[in-house]
Amino acid sequence: MNRMSRPAVDPAIASGAAATRDGQPISYSRAPSTDLAPWIARLYVTIVDVPADYSLSCGIFSDAAMLRIQLRGNWVAETLDGRREMSRAALYFGPQTQRMPITVTGSFTSVGLSFRAGACHALGGLKLDTMCDKLAPLELMGMCQEEWLSLFHENGSPEDWCTAMEGAMRRLIRRTGAAEPDPVTASVEAAAFTNPQITVARLADQCGTPQRKFERLVRRDFGMPPKQVLRRARALDMASHLRGVADHDEAEALALRYYDQSHLIREFTALFGMSPRQFVDSPQPLMTLSLETRQARRLEMIARIAPGDIKPWQ
Numbered sequence: 600m601n602r603m604s605r606p607a608v609d610p611a612i613a614s615g616a617a618a619t620r621d622g623q624p625i626s627y628s629r630a631p632s633t634d635l636a637p638w639i640a641r642l643y644v645t646i647v648d649v650p651a652d653y654s655l656s657c658g659i660f661s662d663a664a665m666l667r668i669q670l671r672g673n674w675v676a677e678t679l680d681g682r683r684e685m686s687r688a689a690l691y692f693g694p695q696t697q698r699m700p701i702t703v704t705g706s707f708t709s710v711g712l713s714f715r716a717g718a719c720h721a722l723g724g725l726k727l728d729t730m731c732d733k734l735a736p737l738e739l740m741g742m743c744q745e746e747w748l749s750l751f752h753e754n755g756s757p758e759d760w761c762t763a764m765e766g767a768m769r770r771l772i773r774r775t776g777a778a779e780p781d782p783v784t785a786s787v788e789a790a791a792f793t794n795p796q797i798t799v800a801r802l803a804d805q806c807g808t809p810q811r812k813f814e815r816l817v818r819r820d821f822g823m824p825p826k827q828v829l830r831r832a833r834a835l836d837m838a839s840h841l842r843g844v845a846d847h848d849e850a851e852a853l854a855l856r857y858y859d860q861s862h863l864i865r866e867f868t869a870l871f872g873m874s875p876r877q878f879v880d881s882p883q884p885l886m887t888l889s890l891e892t893r894q895a896r897r898l899e900m901i902a903r904i905a906p907g908d909i910k911p912w913q
Contacts, residue, residue, distance in 0.1 A: 609882035627757035644757035657885035663713040672707025679732035693730030717780025717820040727822030791832035844891035
């Protein structure tokens with residue numbers, strides 16, 4: 600499937616943030632330091648200035664558990680547990696099985712990190728199947744909200760804030776004595792980026808793990824069965840392409856993961872709550888920010904770009 604059309608943008612959002620060639624907003628994000636790489640997937644900082652009464656209704660869809668610190672803006676999230684309202688807060692977000700509707704009013708600053716698959720179990724004994732599509736206080740992970748909110752000095756740069764988060768994570772890892780996540784989990788995480796059309800049986804065989812044990816481990820560390828992990832990965836890659844935050848040279852390969860157009864529409868609508876055409880034609884600033892951060896990590900993991908390189912969409 601060729602790229603459908605130039606994705607719609609929200610002028611107020613695009614003008615207040617770094618943007619792609621298409622005008623899609625992007626965040627400052629980077630890979631963690633080497634010593635933290637077993638537990639942290641990505642760190643990000645998003646700063647957007649808009650009129651005080653401006654209200655944005657959008658959504659996010661993350662395949663990873665997240666630590667999200669909202670420093671500005673009034674936020675509403677529609678979670679599996681119901682509607683949650685917040686302003687300045689530091690929260691733990693479980694991974695999502697589908698798009699989570701989000702509304703934010705006023706200028707906003709969001710800072711945070713995504714955890715590697717299995718890291719939440721290693722750090723705090725969490726089974727992610729109890730946390731999908733939910734959010735919770737940081738204390739769930741043995742963290743302190745006030746400590747994390749105090750990390751971000753007003754005059755600090757995005758890199759200063761990322762460095763501060765890394766320092767806090769090092770203290771947490773030392774305090775908990777956390778082991779690195781299971782190598783099988785890391786292999787599944789890599790497959791979701793490199794070959795999400797692989798069968799579950801083949802992936803379990805490659806990991807050298809009996810399929811029943813393999814499925815229990817994946818459910819614990821990803822919050823869902825392996826087949827759903829791979830299905831979600833395919834949809835997120837396609838969504839990144841549709842929003843203009845993917846390597847355009849991969850467009851044909853991404854499309855071939857679906858049998859035909861009707862298969863794509865059916866799968867995409869089930870996970871995003873709208874058709875691919877609607878997804879392109881409606882501004883999706885928060886979703887684009889989430890997808891862009893994930894896709895940057897994916898391209899680094901599969902060695903299409905080196906860490907710190909200019910992304911294909913910039």
